[in-house]
Amino acid sequence: MNALSITATLAFALTITAHSYAQLTPAYDDIMIPMSDGEALAADVYIPSGCTSCEAILVQTPYNKEMFEAGLPLGIGTNLDAQPYIWVVVDWRGFYGSNGADMTDVDRGQDGYDVCDWISAQSWHGSQIGTWGPSALGNIQYQLIGKHHPNHTCAVPIVSDPQFSYTSYFYGGVLEEARLQQLDALGYGLSPIVMANTYYSNIWQFAETSTYFPNQIEIPTLQIGGWYDHNIDEMMTFYKESRNEALLSVRDEQWLLIGPWVHGGTGIAFVGSSIQGELTYPNAALVNNDMAWDFFDYYLLDSANSWNTTAPITYYELGNNMWHTSTADDIAIANTEDLFLNPGNQLSSQTGIFSSTFTSDPANPTPTIGGATLHPTLDQGPYDQSALDTRSDLLTFETDALTQDVSTTGRISLTLYVSATQPDCDIAVRLVDQYPNGDDMLITDGIKRMRFRNGYTTSDESFMTPGQVYQVEVDLPFTNYTWLTGHKIKIYLSGNNAIRWDVNMQDGGTMYTSTTPISSDLTIHHDAAYPSRITIPGNNPVLAVNEKPMTIPVEIYPNPAQEELMVKTEGQFERYVIQDMSGRTVAAGKLSGTKISVASLQSGMYLLKLADEAGNVQEKKFVKN
Template identity: 30%
Template sequence: MKFKHLALTTALALALAAGPVAAQSGPSAISGAVEEFAAMRDGVKLAANVFKPTGKGPWPVIISRTPYLKDGPKDRENAPAQLASQAKRYTDAGYVFVVQDTRGKGRSEGAYLAFENDIEDGYDTLEWIAAQPWSNGKVGITGGSALGITGNAAAMAAHPALKAAYVVVAPSDLGEYRAPGGVPKEKDTSGWLREQGVEDKVIEASRARIGDDVFWNRGSMSAKRKYIRIPMFNVGGWYDIFSEGATGNFAWLQNHGAKGARGNQKVLMGPFGHGELSGDLAYPAYEQALKSAGDQELRWFDHWLKGAPNGIMDEPPVSYFMMASARKGAPSPKNRMMTSANWPPAHREIRYYLTADKGLSPAPPTAEASKTTYRFDPAKPVETVGGANLTFDRGPMDQRAIPERQDYLRFQTPVLDKDLVIAGPVRVELNAATDGADTDFMAKLVDVYPDGYEAIVLDAPVRARFRNGRMTDDIKPMTPNAPEELVIDLWGTAITFEKGHRIALHITSSNSPRFEVNPNTGEAPKGARLKPRVAVNSVYHDAAHPSALVLPVIYPED
């Protein structure tokens, strides 16, 4: 499998798009392409580069819909050559390749509204493709990141011409991605939207709407994937900003999807992020596995658009990389690809309970009263070090970069006397309290190496007032100093905590600039008037209020 397309997508994601310029159909700025325009239902015309194979058509078609400019950013000299090379890969395989500027981007007309029009525009674009003389009426859609989001939108639109999709690193819900646990992502969401030319007033209005409402669910996969009727191949990364989207969309469509979707899904999860990983870990076994895997994307489309008997549907639906000790230059042989019939694989939930001495124990606590208290000052947030980031350092970075501080709690197991292997969803059941109406709690799953390297595996937050959910009736302030359970969904992973390592859970109340810093006032962002305050937060670990890290343990035969 090759990820040149993904690499290009990620690189272009950081480029600021130019304003739209309407034009007549004709030669494209990219070699080998013809620029054509498709009219949407409201009359807006969207520009596309169309690359055709040699010979006589019509042919099956593969399309990507991009906000990152079909002709490439003007300041990237090699973009046209890269895009032409990408297109040649499809045309050499016997497909027309279409790459279209989304509404308001590049040479397309209209206003850019960050994925708000892509269900309708996706449908209308497929209607246009199906009517072209070079199209045989069978279409596949492909793309990563923002292009994966537009691919999901087109799949939900359920045009009959769309026969299959290949989606790389895309979310299930933009609302959940932009504010996991009700905590807005600061640098990646607000920063990315600004790079795309979205006005600050629009960004602030979005930040003010963290609750669950129709605004967020209009393009939500979890709300509308029931309309998808096609086979989809999802690709995700364990350190990617959208990792839950790949596994979550696969699992739902594979097991509960409509006719055409159910039972026809595949997912591949690898040890990569939304760009190059930072830190001292590397996974050469994954790169080697890709070299020997062949081009899964073209095999996928050959099967579903051409009826090629290539055996791809005889292979396991789930392929995932089991991470293990992976210091650069000394990776463990326990890093390897694994397969399963479904996601998550069959597993047993095991709890590691927080203890008063900063330990993690499989034994439930017995103390009548036990808690750890710290002061969270929003003026002095904990700095982000790695994790699933987009626009800055990402991946399994060493959390020792965060110094010892009273508001950063490190709980860990004794040194492991045998391997512990997990694959599936991870969560934290945290009994906690604050002295005000609202605050945040952050959790990190960490693999501690024998030399002390603290490799972050997963991290996620919860905003206390959203502890029961984001529907209007669920949102409620905390009762000061009264402990309540707050569940932190860390999403999923697959990792072997090897003998000699420790498993750690880090708890704090800030992670900046990854997440917005809570002012601890309980006010909604819009119209906030109170000054930020220092919160006194407590994590409980007694018999009546146990806190635990919940891990999905599997038992591979080897």
């Protein structure tokens, strides 16, 4: 079996939620449906017994329609007669049974329109057509929606959004290499066009504009996504836009379901399975199927099942593992709170001091462990990251054990102040929930290439001067999570996350070419002048402990001081910071011996902060004459 067949087989796990050794026999097998350009697409039609005029559900797939003979989706399996719909499964133009169709100027939306024309003309069909499918099978539904076929009644796109965008391939300016490899293996052949356009340009702008059309939606949709899916951020944006820009008569008939699910297609987890990565969500099992059935029955069969009273948004709260609903078009919380990076690997509600440094080595990159991946060699979903703690090529920062639950809904971001010894680097972020047993369960992750800190065009590109400090924003995808009492909020910062994302050679050279990897020391500054922090949407009390109090006495003299300040203590302090009364750092350094020079300070009152290796801080005020 070749790579395409293998990966297509894996992808089919997306669509089948019941397995059987029996096989279905289509009523029409390998029937060729004529297209308006004179070509034809291969299809299988499954008709339940006793059906003489039934409504149809259309599935358009690039993963081989023959696989549906093993069982239909939505839990049907081989029990075709237990449900009322005709299923029409069509191979995409250029794939499998439709491989012979001309691929010049392909318009998959028009192909879907032509299929709907053919279905509507059949004697066994009633009058309405629903569409269903995940990933690519969801994307093509949006293309059909844009053609406005009169019999296309409703759609269920899953883990999919319609837009072909720069950041969906270059998240934070970094190629999501593993996913692009997988898409190539599935036969999409995207690498040539993606790799020819590694900077944002008019080409990307045109592609994004022409594939983003919430204002073209004229039918009801049930959009289904997962918090561990790589499309979740784009899905949340598109849903909000569809609620505000769809045809006025159907704006209130756009529904969103977000569960604790991965994208699927690799591994055993899929949309609707209870097992997701290393976690299990029994109360989320097959909720997607149940809601899809109610949705289809309401619109295709005119069922009096009260679907119209369903809340527009149904979403799962990770951590608390509970379902919620909302009537809004967006569940993001506007209010935010900051946690500042501090010495001793702390996250605190107070501004930090000093800085922290690690070495990023492209020849030995920090490995990907789970996440919103799409590649057969990578785990998918939430996985424990604690194996990374033994590595020296990263930093971690965490709160103390929380004294009450902390919840977030929206897009978490990090503002970091970075310097490096080479002209370019990446900042990879992993956000985790540290359990009381020490497991560090991944919630979400992101990355940013420093040369793109100002934007993604060639004119935005700006390299680093070694030793100079630069501000960079690292955005994480939309999430909904609650850290429970006794747990900790923790982040990992590293220079790479491989093989999910491309590894930066750090030499400032041309990207995505074979060059010699160069190690770089990356310093994250986290003092009052450079307040590196994580910003969390939510309405929470103080998220973390303040600086740890010291019980070891400290004496400083003379006070007032002129030239030097003497420190007398039994504590093992390693570093110091001097701040003026506005909080501005005016001096800092390593504490060598017992003397600190204050000769260069202007007259006035100052605050001396002393810190040990564990991040314990002692403060003393003094006067400079």
